[in-house]
Amino acid sequence: MKHTLTVGLVQQAAWPDKARSLAESERGVRDLAAQGAQLVMLQELHATHYFCQYEDPALFDLAEPLDGPTGQRLAALAAELDIVLVGSLFERRAAGLYHNTAVVYDRQQGRIGHYRKMHVPDDPGFYEKFYFTPGDADAAQGFQPIDTSLGRLGLLVCWDQWYPEAARLMALAGAELLLYPTAIGWHPPDDDAEKRRQKDAWTLIQRSHGVANGLPVLVANRVGHEPDHSEVSPGIDFWGGSFVCGPQGELLAHAGKESELLLVELDMARGEETRRMWPYLRDRRIDAYGDLTRRYRD
């Protein structure tokens, strides 16, 4: 029995002000829904510039509660278009407690789930540990997929994409898709070879999660140059390259480095077909994986 799912990704530039960024996102979502997308995903922190290029306490003003104005707008959009919409919020959970949170809105049901980024990066130009408290889920609760009217979503965020552990835990919990809203780009002075290696590494590690788990993967990244307003660094060139791959890691759609909408009809039966042929889950050596919960085996 063939079951298809039409998914859409919005790859866009962003602006410092939410009104303009959200208008651009909304235009993309409407366009994709009009083309038949049942599930649409936006990129990480799509409502603003990627503000983590420097550390400034004033920027916490950008954060909103889960059901603040941005959340309400996304929920209304999903309801109006009768789609499942995956958005991304800079979440104010309490004063001094903020998260990088992906949120799922399901048709008329509004917000039905959210995921607070568990792996939080920090490197020059990406000072996320200042802004975002890591998701506080523990072993029993952590990396739980979100059930929607279209299936069970293994929703993760950006830096999580480098961790096979996160994808595996989602798959073991029955996720039917892996999703990565992302904001990643180049340090402009790096040479072309280094830039290519970085982008290739990013593409292939996420495709590999599809392979390892027999699941389709959706990745939405932003585009465009965004300045470092502290003027310490030359800013970031976000590399786009959003993509959808199938359960063998095969690319089904792949964006360039400009704004672009991706629309893909996924054959959801292929995942089980793939897992029957190469049944990795059968052979995991769970008796010998205990040290995966150690920081280092020293």
Next chain:
Amino acid sequence: MKHTLTVGLVQQAAWPDKARSLAESERGVRDLAAQGAQLVMLQELHATHYFCQYEDPALFDLAEPLDGPTGQRLAALAAELDIVLVGSLFERRAAGLYHNTAVVYDRQQGRIGHYRKMHVPDDPGFYEKFYFTPGDADAAQGFQPIDTSLGRLGLLVCWDQWYPEAARLMALAGAELLLYPTAIGWHPPDDDAEKRRQKDAWTLIQRSHGVANGLPVLVANRVGHEPDHSEVSPGIDFWGGSFVCGPQGELLAHAGKESELLLVELDMARGEETRRMWPYLRDRRIDAYGDLTRRYRD
């Protein structure tokens, strides 16, 4: 301080008889050593045809103890050429107890370590669960790298390549390289698109272990058509495609589908450079990985 390591891979066809297969392997090893290889890796079960295409108890006659004639010959070759040599044996540990074992010979020191394949596949044409007892290492002992005069080798075998857990455990134990002797190929009747997806998936999952762990990866696969002597299936077309990639998953050398020797000078400082830039090990959520030791989270 730059530290380089010159590695060589032998990608070859095999024959049913060991004498001819080993002569071919030896020719490749000598050639690579003459070109400056310090470490040479052979493909999985290089001494014979890939005999797991059907189940026949008589084929256990092919197995040898670790230090049987094949092991002694490989040890002597490593000593003569003053190299570290990674070979692969069908190991007879006891009557009725056989393993698929990768073995490391270090210059004059002879056999200094071995790894018994932990993940053992079984699918049509690859009936390995009949022939090979899975490695019996537990959580404390499992997936331990092998120390050599050239560095610490994260040696795994074939089907292990699909498991990010295995590569991670090797990295956490201080492995400086990941190595995968392999025997994988196409079912001849599959169409070209399926063949391409399979080979691409195989290449990218192994490159992804380099990315996730900031380590170079060496993969040696066999080539050529080998018949199914039971005449049930049309045999296997081994796809070659052996490669060496660096710690960002970048391909440094990549073989075609014929016999071929690969020689690569690895800059071993790049791994630490990469890990400093993208420090994944720093941010692993070991508090939330406990369920990785479950079969399924149901």
